[in-house]
Amino acid sequence: MAGANIGRLMSRLQKHDVIALGAPIFIHHFEAHPRYLPLTTAALSGVAQSERQGVTSVITLMELTVRPHQLGRPVDAVQVATSLARHATDFLSNDCRLARLQPLLDVIVLHDFLA
Secondary structure, eight states: OTHHHHHHHHHHHTTOSEEEEOHHHHHHHHTTOTTTHHHHHHHHHHHHTTSSEEEOOHHHHHHHHSOHHHHOOOOHHHHHHHHHHTTOSEEEESOGGGGGGTTTSEEEEGGGGOO
């Protein structure tokens, strides 16, 4: 289903040398989410193969190790600050609310690439 859109996602990512990775990217990948796994695999492969640098913050580690609903929603500002400090030019996530960052970062929402 998502296979037809992998090329479109990669086309967006290829414009960037440094990409910020939101926690949902890792969560969907580690849980092998049937709709998102092809997209997360493609995105993370580019980082693993040194095609681009991936950055994230300690908030991601917290979300991966502690159930986020027990803590409430972590502050997006920490993710964005980490991204900007590491000179990321895009933010790959699955949180459409981050679109408001568009002037600062090219926000790429994984859900937009589903068929």
